[in-house]
Amino acid sequence: MHIWSRLQQPGRSSRGAQVAAQSPPALAGGGQSLDPATRSPTEGRFGWDFSRIKVHADSQTKPRVQRSGDGNLSRLNEMLDRLDVPEGEVIRLLGELTSTEKQTVLSDVSYRDRMVAALANSEMADAVDALGATLAVKLAWMAAEGTSYDLVKPRIQAAPAVERGAVLGDRVLLASLRDGLWWWDDFAKCMELLGRTAPDVTALIANSEVERVLETAWLKSNPGVRVVPVQKYIHEEGGWIYLNLITNELVFQTKEGGPDSTSLRLPPAVEDSIVVGDFHTHPQLGPDFQRPPSPEDTETGKGNGVPGIIRTEENGQRKYFFYGPPVRTHLAGGKFRGWSYPGESGGVAP
Ligand SMILES: [Zn+2]
Numbered sequence: 001m002h003i004w005s006r007l008q009q010p011g012r013s014s015r016g017a018q019v020a021a022q023s024p025p026a027l028a029g030g031g032q033s034l035d036p037a038t039r040s041p042t043e044g045r046f047g048w049d050f051s052r053i054k055v056h057a058d059s060q061t062k063p064r065v066q067r068s069g070d071g072n073l074s075r076l077n078e079m080l081d082r083l084d085v086p087e088g089e090v091i092r093l094l095g096e097l098t099s100t101e102k103q104t105v106l107s108d109v110s111y112r113d114r115m116v117a118a119l120a121n122s123e124m125a126d127a128v129d130a131l132g133a134t135l136a137v138k139l140a141w142m143a144a145e146g147t148s149y150d151l152v153k154p155r156i157q158a159a160p161a162v163e164r165g166a167v168l169g170d171r172v173l174l175a176s177l178r179d180g181l182w183w184w185d186d187f188a189k190c191m192e193l194l195g196r197t198a199p200d201v202t203a204l205i206a207n208s209e210v211e212r213v214l215e216t217a218w219l220k221s222n223p224g225v226r227v228v229p230v231q232k233y234i235h236e237e238g239g240w241i242y243l244n245l246i247t248n249e250l251v252f253q254t255k256e257g258g259p260d261s262t263s264l265r266l267p268p269a270v271e272d273s274i275v276v277g278d279f280h281t282h283p284q285l286g287p288d289f290q291r292p293p294s295p296e297d298t299e300t301g302k303g304n305g306v307p308g309i310i311r312t313e314e315n316g317q318r319k320y321f322f323y324g325p326p327v328r329t330h331l332a333g334g335k336f337r338g339w340s341y342p343g344e345s346g347g348v349a350p
Pocket of ligand 1: 280281282293294297310
């Protein structure tokens with residue numbers, strides 16, 4: 001099941017792994033003077049006496065850099081470095097740290113990495129709560145561990161709007177949240193909770209990129225009045241409008257052939273994106289043709305659950321008609337796949 005979820009998102013990479021790879025390696029240090037075997041040739045070569053140089057040590061068995069000589073932080077380090085980490089005690093101790101100590105822990109990725117190694121998903125959620133982390137840091141640490149929608153949802157809901165906004169603007173964090181949650185729809189629900197919304201039909205038609213794509217489709221349709229003998233192939237053109245949930249940018253896919261090739265069919269998959277609208281042209285301008293939405297357009301638009309736009313012309317003027325609902329209601333849910341039409345329900349609520 002999980003593998004299928006991954007396959008739903010073509011091109012998705014395991015960015016959690018990359019984040020881990022970018023983190024500094026475990027801190028190194030040493031508890032003893034440099035050993036004689038190391039010292040002698042070195043001293044001989046450079047003529048210096050290294051015997052007085054010592055590396056800080058707070059553990060004989062697991063050397064590391066000593067942290068600001070504090071009792072609770074030392075206890076925390078000891079616990080995190082044990083083979084069998086006492087998770088409950090770690091979380092309790094995190095809550096007892098002073099706010100300065102909490103900041104020390106939160107600003108040091110080695111703590112995050114050791115907690116990822118030691119704690120389970122729900123324990124990591126308790127740990128970031130105990131540390132009083134901002135929503136961005138909570139989500140980053142939980143995503144690094146791997147998390148679930150049930151754990152993320154209440155933390156997003158409890159966060160101040162300014163913290164939700166900060167998360168929405170952090171593309172790297174959003175990508176790691178996507179990977180940490182695993183299921184695309186869980187990520188889409190989180191994005192809705194964070195405040196991301198699909199553009200409604202008014203916003204779409206006011207968007208210059210949408211206008212440009214519609215004009216391109218219009219011109220490719222060879223709009224006009226059919227004359228015999230036929231010299232210009234007048235035909236419908238169409239496509240899909242997607243919202244990339246991470247970048248908040250619109251993405252387009254176009255297709256020759258109008259609704260038969262667009263709204264009646266499965267939209268192509270676009271990475272990190274959901275369908276928020278579709279469009280086609282009505283380029284037959286002769287008196288025998290109707291320009292408003294056909295009964296099929298109206299029916300299909302209702303079933304697809306996203307706004308539809310028709311680009312046509314009346315009395316020599318550009319004219320738009322609309323079908324379907326004015327906006328995609330929810331970011332999660334798809335009739336066939338995560339990126340597909342949400343269906344008449346408008347998607348799945350968070
Ligand atoms: Zn139509």
